[in-house]
Amino acid sequence: MSLDDLQDDLEASYSDLGDDLSVSLDRETRNELAMLSVAMDPDDTDELVRRAVHMLFQSTVDRGTLDFHLRSGYDCTYDEYLSGMTFDEMTGNQFPQDKDNDDRRYQF
The missing domain is CATH 1.10.287 (Helix Hairpins)
Incomplete structure (x- = not known):
């Protein structure tokens, strides 16, 4: 799932809630x-x-619980949702390095 999927699900959930919400309470x-x-x-x-x-x-x-659940379900974080872009989109996909050039990942 993606940032767009999160936005769609959020809008659907928001409209499902409506103005009034009846909640049953346990003891x-x-x-x-x-x-x-x-x-x-x-x-x-x-x-x-x-x-x-x-x-x-x-x-x-x-x-960080919200980010954990968003990352698990939508592969994005709350900050990414707020900005409207994933981290990769913000950074231009510079890091991590290309998967083909993985041999230098831990070299300084």
Whole structure:
């Protein structure tokens, strides 16, 4: 898969989500959401869910987990997605060396 495939899948997923998202909660999640709601006193619990998604996204970006999954599924990283070009396209395919000239790869 490629950067273009990622963009297509992202757009499809975005439109599938729509404006409203109903999520069923298990007992543990319901309890944790209730605790956060009481402690943080937001206008509504939707705000806590939005914050949770932002925090999960940021932590997966910071730990490199998002890049790992994107590289595995689409052969690109989040930075490449943001720039719209793969690393090879940005560097002009200079490195790594041609596969035919692999004998000098580890020489300085």
